[in-house]
Amino acid sequence: MAEMRLIDAVRQAMYEEMQRDERVLVLGEDVGLKGGVFGATDGFYAEFGEARVLDTPLAESLIVGVAVGMAANGLVPIAEIQFSDFIHPAFNQIVSEAARMRYRSNGAFGCPITIRAPYGGGVEVHGGLYHSQSIEAFYAHVPGLKVVTPYTPYDAKGLLKAAIRDPDPVLFLEHKRLYRSARGEVPDDDYLVPIGPAVVRRQGTTLSVFAYGQMLHETLQAGSQVAEEGIDAEVVDLRTLRPLDTETILASVRKTSKAMIVYEDNRFMGFGAEVAALIAEEAFDALDGPIVRVAGPEVPAVPYSDPLAAAFMPTAAKIADAMRRLAAY
């Protein structure tokens, strides 16, 4: 058991899986000698060699498409997309191919690939319009895919191992802000965190807040702030966005009667829309107030300049305000 950063947990998960199973390999831009732009594969090249730590040409559609073929012929590829913003050229390969391989072949072929992508912004990320994007909404819509995003280093290791061993394609989203800021105990041994279940990070009775990634951090901070004012927020870490843990969500709303969803992506058709729609249909009778979404503004992405980036981001302060309003409803 060691305290480590989320990025280290990601690295450890892949390292162990590659040692455990020689069918596992990583491919992507700069995953080789450089060890990835965030260091996720640091040292892998020396350990596992060029054939299993594969620096690809700059071509995301290729990265995913080749992974689909590898998987069809017995390998277990982990494809790294350098920044989630650059996954879009691979949209067709992911949506039309990876996600449909099993369905379209009536179960004859599978597609056991994992696609890792660092996502998300913030003033400290300094990523601007193309190194900050949240992409979960596009992919969570797609049957045949699973979409996961860990909040703690513990979950990062356990969920990533589960993703690698999953027989179906998993999009594994890692928030860039959490890479170094999220720290926690991570067991040295082999363990899995199952894909699917959400987890309650803070028990509460006044209202339920659903979040994931960096926004969970802001939400928990907001929860502490309003706690002093007597607002007892329950905070749920969704962790897996597809398949969504509807039971945990509905149970929480039935307990608190109020629901809020926080996400960094622009609000309209962002992931919170689905959570809200679910609750509005399945737990309407338990609701005692509007379902509130706190999210990014309707602009194409997070701007670079600090004042603009700050204006974009949902923060603990904004979330706390929304909690107060909802609690008072």
Next chain:
Amino acid sequence: MAEMRLIDAVRQAMYEEMQRDERVLVLGEDVGLKGGVFGATDGFYAEFGEARVLDTPLAESLIVGVAVGMAANGLVPIAEIQFSDFIHPAFNQIVSEAARMRYRSNGAFGCPITIRAPYGGGVEVHGGLYHSQSIEAFYAHVPGLKVVTPYTPYDAKGLLKAAIRDPDPVLFLEHKRLYRSARGEVPDDDYLVPIGPAVVRRQGTTLSVFAYGQMLHETLQAGSQVAEEGIDAEVVDLRTLRPLDTETILASVRKTSKAMIVYEDNRFMGFGAEVAALIAEEAFDALDGPIVRVAGPEVPAVPYSDPLAAAFMPTAAKIADAMRRLAAY
């Protein structure tokens, strides 16, 4: 004024715009001599010549990317994507480029392009997994884009003209089932239907149903069925999905107190999620029942074989059942 099919109205809109403004051109696969696989540009090649009726290579990313460049240099391109299922290779050009050109240049460059794409399935479409897809959910999420889908021939002509003249990129979705089944009066003269406003197709008091495209047809049929049982459904044609006419939606819900959304796409993170979330946040106080979604199942797309396709599709019968249940709530 002539009665015509929706596909004819689409054709007439483009034809008139190309005559009116020589900057307008069409490009896409088979738009030339063949006149498009659905005949939308039938006769254009002879009338406007090869340079303005441009048969492109089989490359959707190119089609959109070239249109972005054309628009930057003074043309007004209409890009045809042969089937909406094949728009995915252009996802990056649409989301990262077309939709962001204005924002990222702080208003210096615009992107006045229209992307037309036939979408949707049904037993009669016989399209299978890759010629039936609903794609609106992916794009309605994207700030900088507008997303439109007409239901009547009148709207098809007026909205398409508005799209072509719009200074920003518009994704114009045409449901394949409506091409020949939707018929109606279309004025010969020049008129616009503005992008944005929804329209109430059936006034009612019992519950509000929001739909678009072919599902509007099913919904109106369902509305007639249940009317005999005393259920008076209000049916709203959303027409423009982004920007969404929230006022009309909320006003309808405030009137009826009950809301349902019908769409053909798979339910999870489909467009109905946003409509539901909007209502659950902004009209909660007026609600007198759960917000119901009737949508496609969680499978990658519409299967080909008739029994499977039939099992996939939301139908008037299924919608009527849902109306009955909601009315009785």
Next chain:
Amino acid sequence: MAVQNPNATTATTRHGALGLSAEDLLEMYSHIALARAIDERMWVLQRAGMVSFVISGQGHEGAQVGVMWATDRQHDWLVPFYRSLAACLTKGMTARDLMLGLFARHGDPSSGGRQMPAHWAHAAHKILSTSSPVGTQYPHAVGIAYAAKLRGSGELCVVSIGEGGTSQGDWHEALNFAGIHRLPVIFIVENNRYAISVPQRLQMAVDDVAVRAAGYGFPGVVVDGSDVLASYEAGREAVRRARAGEGPTLIECKVERLTAHSSEDRQEKYRPTADLEAARSKDPLVVFKHYLEQVGVLDEARYTEIHNRIKAVVNDATEYAEQAPWPDPATVGRHVYLEG
């Protein structure tokens, strides 16, 4: 029907020089003829309203059978496209398999009726599932070849596309990657000069797409796809290269599309009659038949026997598929994820 060279020996014939026996030729011929017969039947069924859609490989069969014949049909992979009917037959799929797909019945091994006809797949025969978006199969093939190389399985992978598909980015990305890693893959481009209605001159500025191979560091060859033996020869060299670790080969087969693009298309609108007539002179079935007659391998008795057998097979497959059960609507939600 004059047999011009009844005493042709192994040494003096083209096929002999390639190491092909008379039996080989007859088997190859039977595959081409069977493919054609199934294909023609499909159009008849569609015109009769029995099935709703056909897209076919008429005119492409010679190239497909020629190249595939050079591979290890059990051991190697095929990543097909929608015109690969003859290649799939060569790989082991049966007429019944194909007809089940056409009728979209429960037993369709390609997709259980979930996909449109001609979206081939067969796991046991190492035929990867076909999708509709043109071009995506090329990276898949390259991934299969990479896995074969890494695992030392000795497999190679054949992948096919039309010349229209070479305009897609995926095509370029795949060739580039395969060149870098010298992968055991054979890239086939079945160039029939049209992408639906778009003529080659609006698809590319070159006569031969094969010239692009040089830009990826491996050979590109052009063959007359109506010439089965030339196709076989090109395939044989590509197989040799792949097995020897020398890397990919791009084979451009010049073929003719003898039908409309699909049953939805009316090609008279864009294709000159003369063009279509010229195409018919390149029918691989006719050309190969002439060759077999010339070298004395096919006589009228043999011909009748083969075609009678084929007719029976096609009739059987049609009846079988027509009577086969439909997919159970309750299964629409199955196989989205691994069940277990």
Next chain:
Amino acid sequence: MAVQNPNATTATTRHGALGLSAEDLLEMYSHIALARAIDERMWVLQRAGMVSFVISGQGHEGAQVGVMWATDRQHDWLVPFYRSLAACLTKGMTARDLMLGLFARHGDPSSGGRQMPAHWAHAAHKILSTSSPVGTQYPHAVGIAYAAKLRGSGELCVVSIGEGGTSQGDWHEALNFAGIHRLPVIFIVENNRYAISVPQRLQMAVDDVAVRAAGYGFPGVVVDGSDVLASYEAGREAVRRARAGEGPTLIECKVERLTAHSSEDRQEKYRPTADLEAARSKDPLVVFKHYLEQVGVLDEARYTEIHNRIKAVVNDATEYAEQAPWPDPATVGRHVYLEG
């Protein structure tokens, strides 16, 4: 600093043969030197914590100025990439413009601080807005060229990318389309042998990406990008072709990346010291300076004058940008759609 050929005449010098005067050379040199000085200052500012990110064009300037000099810098278009600092200067952007972008201030003409530094744009100078996804600019350039041709505007379009970007599908699709329609576009590939850390051998199986042009039906040429005059010459021929309606040219400039990929990168991890040292010998600023000295165009007085002027310009731009106002946070939601 020995001036080796003080009496060089138009006829006997390389630049003379190209029709370039001494003033031309000095102007070209000044652009390269200014680009370098701005670029170096950017790194200083980043290291000092004044700005958060730098990506730069050190080593690429000679190729950019050389090629751009052959174009009509008012009338023609530039579709840049993030290393196009020198090209943008040549096109008319000022040191202040560039520094405003680095500091992400309100007045930044490229994006008003919305984009990371080096995402150039300037509508008045016909520099199209740059995004980050590598490769997307190639189809844009081709669209601009198509519009120029259709409208008969006489413009051509120069577009740049690194050799890494040639692996993208968009690159292929754009070249193919431009070849078909013989568009007035000049495709530049600035090949510095690395895509961040990925060496050329893992990016392509060929030595020269320029060989691919043959597959698209137009010429591809390789030039030593540290040789400003060679770059100019290649540009001149490409411009001639474009204006004459002969279509595109692909120019591959062999350049060196003299810095890490960006301020986020530590290249020692993957780049051998010897490689970096060899690169320094190809510094276009040094190489061009030697040439100018040899032909007697640059002496110490001129040199000092130029560099003093540049220093003043860079200082002014830095101070100007540092003091410039930040974007108003209230404007975060503006310009998503046309306002009006």
